[in-house]
Amino acid sequence: MPSLLPEEEKLWPSRLFALVYAAGAVLMAGYALWHYLMGDYGLIPLPALLSLLLVGATLLRLSHHPQRYLSAYLVLISAYLLIAVEVAKLEGGAGLWLGLPPVLAFLVLPPASAILLNVLLGGLWLVLLVNPEQAGDLAMAYLVLTLLGALAGGEQARQRELLEATRPHDDECEALRASAIRECLAQEFYRARRLDHRLSVLVIHLPQLDNPGDAFGGLTRRECLQRFTEVTQHSCRAPDQLGRLSDSVFWLLLPDTGQNGALMVRQRLLDALERITLPDGAGLSLRMALCAPHDTESLATFEQRLGLKAHLLMESTT
Numbered sequence: 001m002p003s004l005l006p007e008e009e010k011l012w013p014s015r016l017f018a019l020v021y022a023a024g025a026v027l028m029a030g031y032a033l034w035h036y037l038m039g040d041y042g043l044i045p046l047p048a049l050l051s052l053l054l055v056g057a058t059l060l061r062l063s064h065h066p067q068r069y070l071s072a073y074l075v076l077i078s079a080y081l082l083i084a085v086e087v088a089k090l091e092g093g094a095g096l097w098l099g100l101p102p103v104l105a106f107l108v109l110p111p112a113s114a115i116l117l118n119v120l121l122g123g124l125w126l127v128l129l130v131n132p133e134q135a136g137d138l139a140m141a142y143l144v145l146t147l148l149g150a151l152a153g154g155e156q157a158r159q160r161e162l163l164e165a166t167r168p169h170d171d172e173c174e175a176l177r178a179s180a181i182r183e184c185l186a187q188e189f190y191r192a193r194r195l196d197h198r199l200s201v202l203v204i205h206l207p208q209l210d211n212p213g214d215a216f217g218g219l220t221r222r223e224c225l226q227r228f229t230e231v232t233q234h235s236c237r238a239p240d241q242l243g244r245l246s247d248s249v250f251w252l253l254l255p256d257t258g259q260n261g262a263l264m265v266r267q268r269l270l271d272a273l274e275r276i277t278l279p280d281g282a283g284l285s286l287r288m289a290l291c292a293p294h295d296t297e298s299l300a301t302f303e304q305r306l307g308l309k310a311h312l313l314m315e316s317t318t
Helices: 006-038 045-062 070-087 094-108 111-129 132-166 178-195 218-235 259-274 299-316
Strands: 199-205 241-244 249-255 287-291
Touching (some): 199 299, 287 299
Antiparallel strands (some): 241 249
């Protein structure tokens, strides 16, 4: 099963939140209907209004508007109003609801915004929901919940940053990112030296990506990169590694491959890529150069030669 592109991966949280918001709108509408059936006509306006707010939050979350993050605040406003109005009517036990506002804030907002909101509204919730004699204990409970939420949010952000920093693949395609392919090159270079094996590298340049704003839109660019990486990886062996050095330059590492084998891979790849047709009807053009380390050459010198090959390929297309 093909993996999702980064843009597609980012859509899933928005769709999931929008689904939750829509479910909340349905619940609010059902709550208003229940008041109508019970004859509590004076209690109908609040849930009816909140259901409309949640519908607006759902539509805003699904849109591409730059201010779509405001949908989270619409949801919190709806939930906070309902809690404040409904729980304030309880004669006792309202303190049991004190944990709901801070938990909702951490579920909907980023950790920093949730902490700030919980600190600002903490006194208001204590006044509305807590009896004076219970204020001390429940204020401590509210503070502990806020701290736990902050720790959980901070750890989640740290794990996300760590995953992003250690993710080997490029942000736009399935090729390895520059740091990862350089590390693979070093490993294969020293492995070839120790075991007296051969190593070849194909330097690939896609001139269509040099000025993507002129000839390509965003969708066509992603399609170009995705098809190129899919065809390249399908045409190669399992040990071969494809990496992206810059916007339009790639390395294809060919371990245990001499010049003749690398030339065969090059021709097979050219034949496969010539059959690619992009959505705008154009074909995929590319330039390739073969490079292999010399017997007494260092890794740094070999990388310099690879960079020179890429520079010559780019110059030949201008």
